[in-house]
Amino acid sequence: MTTLPETTDKKLGLVIDLDTCVGCHACVISCKGWNTENYGAPLSDQDAWGASPSGTFLNRVHSYEIQPEAGAAQLVHFPKSCLHCEDAPCVTVCPTGASYKRAEDGIVLVNESHCIGCGLCAWACPYGAREMDHAEGVMKKCTLCVDRIYNENLPEIDREPVCVRTCPAGARHFGDLGDPDSAVSQLVAERGGVDLMPEQGTKPVNKYLPPRQKDELGTTGMHAPRLDPVIEDAGGFLGWLDKALDRLPGGAGSASDSETR
Amino acid sequence: MHPAPSVIIFTTLSGLGFGLLFWLGLGLPAVTGWTAFAFFAIAFGLAVGGLVASTFHLGHPERALKAFTQWRSSWLSREAVVSVAALCLMGLYALGAVFFAASWTLPGWLGALGALGVVFTTSMIYAQLRTVPRWHTALTPALFLAISLAGGALLAGQVSFALALLPLAGVLQVLWWLRGDGAFAASGTDMASATGLGDIGAVRAFEPPHTGSNYLLREFVHVVGRKHSLRLRGIALGLGYVLPIILLLVPFSHLLGLLAVISHATGIAASRWLFFAEAEHVVGLYYGKR
Ligand code: SF4
Ligand code: SF4
Ligand code: SF4
Numbered sequence: 001m002t003t004l005p006e007t008t009d010k011k012l013g014l015v016i017d018l019d020t021c022v023g024c025h026a027c028v029i030s031c032k033g034w035n036t037e038n039y040g041a042p043l044s045d046q047d048a049w050g051a052s053p054s055g056t057f058l059n060r061v062h063s064y065e066i067q068p069e070a071g072a073a074q075l076v077h078f079p080k081s082c083l084h085c086e087d088a089p090c091v092t093v094c095p096t097g098a099s100y101k102r103a104e105d106g107i108v109l110v111n112e113s114h115c116i117g118c119g120l121c122a123w124a125c126p127y128g129a130r131e132m133d134h135a136e137g138v139m140k141k142c143t144l145c146v147d148r149i150y151n152e153n154l155p156e157i158d159r160e161p162v163c164v165r166t167c168p169a170g171a172r173h174f175g176d177l178g179d180p181d182s183a184v185s186q187l188v189a190e191r192g193g194v195d196l197m198p199e200q201g202t203k204p205v206n207k208y209l210p211p212r213q214k215d216e217l218g219t220t221g222m223h224a225p226r227l228d229p230v231i232e233d234a235g236g237f238l239g240w241l242d243k244a245l246d247r248l249p250g251g252a253g254s255a256s257d258s259e260t261r
Numbered sequence: 262m263h264p265a266p267s268v269i270i271f272t273t274l275s276g277l278g279f280g281l282l283f284w285l286g287l288g289l290p291a292v293t294g295w296t297a298f299a300f301f302a303i304a305f306g307l308a309v310g311g312l313v314a315s316t317f318h319l320g321h322p323e324r325a326l327k328a329f330t331q332w333r334s335s336w337l338s339r340e341a342v343v344s345v346a347a348l349c350l351m352g353l354y355a356l357g358a359v360f361f362a363a364s365w366t367l368p369g370w371l372g373a374l375g376a377l378g379v380v381f382t383t384s385m386i387y388a389q390l391r392t393v394p395r396w397h398t399a400l401t402p403a404l405f406l407a408i409s410l411a412g413g414a415l416l417a418g419q420v421s422f423a424l425a426l427l428p429l430a431g432v433l434q435v436l437w438w439l440r441g442d443g444a445f446a447a448s449g450t451d452m453a454s455a456t457g458l459g460d461i462g463a464v465r466a467f468e469p470p471h472t473g474s475n476y477l478l479r480e481f482v483h484v485v486g487r488k489h490s491l492r493l494r495g496i497a498l499g500l501g502y503v504l505p506i507i508l509l510l511v512p513f514s515h516l517l518g519l520l521a522v523i524s525h526a527t528g529i530a531a532s533r534w535l536f537f538a539e540a541e542h543v544v545g546l547y548y549g550k551r
Contacts, residue, residue: 002331018458028470053473060470062547064452068462075467076458080547089391095338096327114327117320120337122480123262126392126450128544131476137320194457197543199449200391208457 002094004087008106011178012144013084013205014164015187019212021171023063023077027163031059031081031142034162039147040112044135056133058082058142059163076211079172081163082129082142083196083204084108090121090130090141098139106178106205107146112138126200149174177205262393263483264537267317272383273530275311276405278304279344279376280413282351286373288364289419297358303416305348305355308379312344336389340382347375380409387536394448395441395540404433408501408529415522420509427509427525431502434532438494445541445551455546466549481542482550490539493531501528 035058036042045055059081067073084101088108091099098114099121101107110121117137122130130141145161148154158165164172175184184207187193193207234242245251281304285292292300316322329345331338350372357363384405387396411426452466453459501524508521541551 003334054475055473056476057470062466062470063468064456064458065465065467066458066462067465074461076456078456092334093337093386093389095329095331095335095341096324097331098327114324115321116324116328118328118337119318119320119480120386122476123542124390124392126543128477128481128547132320132480134476196457197450197454199454200543210457210460 002091002097002099004091004101005103008086008101008103008178010105010176011084011086011205012105012107012149012175013177013184013207014081014144014161015173015175015177015184015193015207015209016079017171017173017191017209018076018078019171019191019209020169021061021077021079021167022169023061024168025061026166026168027079027172028057028059028061030162030166032057034145034148035140035143039143040110040140041133041136041138043140044133046134054134056131056140058129058131058140071216074211074214079163080127080129081206082108082125082144083127083202083206084142084144086203086205087201089124089126089200089202093120093124095120107144108141109143109146110139110141112136115139126197126202127204144174177207262537262540262542263480264534265318267314269530269533269537271311271315272405272536273311273526273533274307274314275344275383276380276409276529277412277416277526278307278309278311279347279379280409280411281416282308282347282376282413283373283410284413284417284419284422286351286354286369286371286376288366288369289417289422291364293358293362293364295359297355300417301351301355301359304351308344308348308376336382336385340379340386343375343378343382347372347379350375377406377409380405391448392543393540394444394450394543396536397448398437398440398444400433400437400440404430404437407433408532412522412525412529415505415509415518415525418518420513424506424509427502427506431498434498434502441539448543450543450546452546452549455543466547469548477544478548478550482545482548483538484550487538490535493535497528497532497535499528500524501532504528 032043043056045053047053059079062078062080064076064078065073066076084106088101091101091108095118096114096116098111100109115138117132119132121139122132130139133140148162149159151159160174164174173184173187175182177185179185188207191209193209195204196208285300285304316325328338328341332342350368354365354368354372357365381402384402388398388401391397407426407430411423411430414423414426452464456464458464505521505525508517511517545551
């Protein structure tokens with residue numbers, strides 16, 4: 001049914017940290033890998049080794065340059081997949097009931113055997129999170145790895161979206177954003193997570209953590225700060241070694257030693 | 262938006278066909294026998310031909326029946342339901358007119374209402390999309406309805422109605438264009454809101470996700486031919502509205518009537534091409550494009 005549930009028991013989603021994302025595209029590749037082998041039709045490629053390769057992806061990483069009023073420009077890598085919106089316009093436009101939002105956890109899915117491939121849901125999504133698979137003629141989108149997160153055949157550590165599991169920078173977090181006490185909700189509160197295109201009225205579940213403020217060049221001068229002097233009164237083994245070496249002929253302590261003799 | 266020929270043909274022809282069905286259902290003109298047969302054949306040919314063309318761009322047309330199920334939420338599903346209802350009612354009315362020289366008022370009026378309903382639901386598929394600011398306005402259904410009523414009146418030979426409706430549709434067309442040109446900026450969606458990074462400074466797309474193109478760019482970021490938009494607007498306005506009005510004002514002949522219809526349909530097709538080609542989807546922002 002393409003009417004939206006009034007509320008969902010959970011709001012499962014992702015929190016993406018734009019401060020730590022290094023733009024390595026590991027999540028893109030692992031997502032493509034997992035979702036080609038699992039839920040629904042494989043994610044096809046066209047002309048993969050030719051002059052103009054193109055293919056279906058459920059997660060893509062953009063890069064943006066931001067120029068502040070003053071100072072150096074900043075580069076931000078920006079992963080984007082379905083935001084599992086609370087007011088998902090992609091669901092209500094679907095004529096067949098193929099698109100739906102789950103009442104139990106809020107995941108937005110496509111039942112591919114009902115999809116006629118009209119593409120209207122992709123028109124309705126402001127974020128470009130839905131892509132029509134060229135080979136299969138059905139709509140593909142992020143499943144929030146629904147076939148991993150509840151999968152008891154996987155070791156517990158792997159029961160999270162593969163993009164989250166893979167990210168070497170820990171820039172992707174998965175959890176229940178409907179629960180204010182969950183780790184992801186805390187993270188969003190602490191770091192001031194934001195919605196993308198809030199004016200579109202989609203109420204996205206996924207949140208983005210803005211990059212932290214950069215260090216200012218200039219506070220430490222042109223050069224690296226001078227190193228502090230080496231510790232004078234070292235104790236312990238190093239202190240003993242220091243003193244022992246001093247006592248050797250030619251050492252700092254040897255002259256005074258000879259004076260006392 | 263990518264101007265898919267199947268969708269342009271569909272909206273142009275079916276708009277005209279359902280417009281004609283509207284007037285026929287009202288008994289304007291009250292035709293019977295072979296004349297009725299000819300009128301209904303043209304009307305059904307245009308309406309059904311357009312609907313069939315619209316299935317060409319589906320990935321799985323064999324599942325099209327499923328599209329009748331979600332009328333509670335989906336305008337596309339409503340369009341499917343209303344168009345079948347309208348075609349059935351008008352089929353019944355046509356049966357009476359052609360074979361029994363009868364004018365069954367109830368199916369006729371309901372069918373006429375249904376025909377307008379089809380045009381309205383079609384236009385709402387576009388007007389509902391907040392993602393395409395140029396379309397997201399009540400002017401879109403108003404324009405579609407006016408064009409369909411005017412074109413239908415032209416085909417039905419309702420000269421006085423056509424002379425009133427063509428200028429109305431033309432004015433709506435110009436208003437729709439003028440509003441549309443500022444719609445994207447007025448929508449409030451820009452690079453800053455798309456990325457949430459606007460607080461830091463001016464956001465510029467540095468690198469796209471992949472070096473190759475993709476479905477999103479092909480479907481939503483159509484920039485080819487926009488540079489001709491002003492000329493095409495002139496053609497759409499001239500052929501779609503002005504020339505048919507002139508042809509209707511000079512003493513009536515069937516040849517001029519036919520010319521008026523052809524000119525109108527060509528102009529509306531040009532206007533529909535622009536409807537898609539000029540429409541910018543907000544997703545283009547993620548690619549630094551519009
Ligand atoms: S991000 Fe797009 S596809 Fe995902 S729920 Fe929101 S509108 Fe639908
Ligand atoms: S492409 Fe499939 S999922 Fe999307 S609106 Fe059409 S039928 Fe529904
Ligand atoms: S949750 Fe799964 S399907 Fe969604 S982007 Fe991550 S890996 Fe891809």
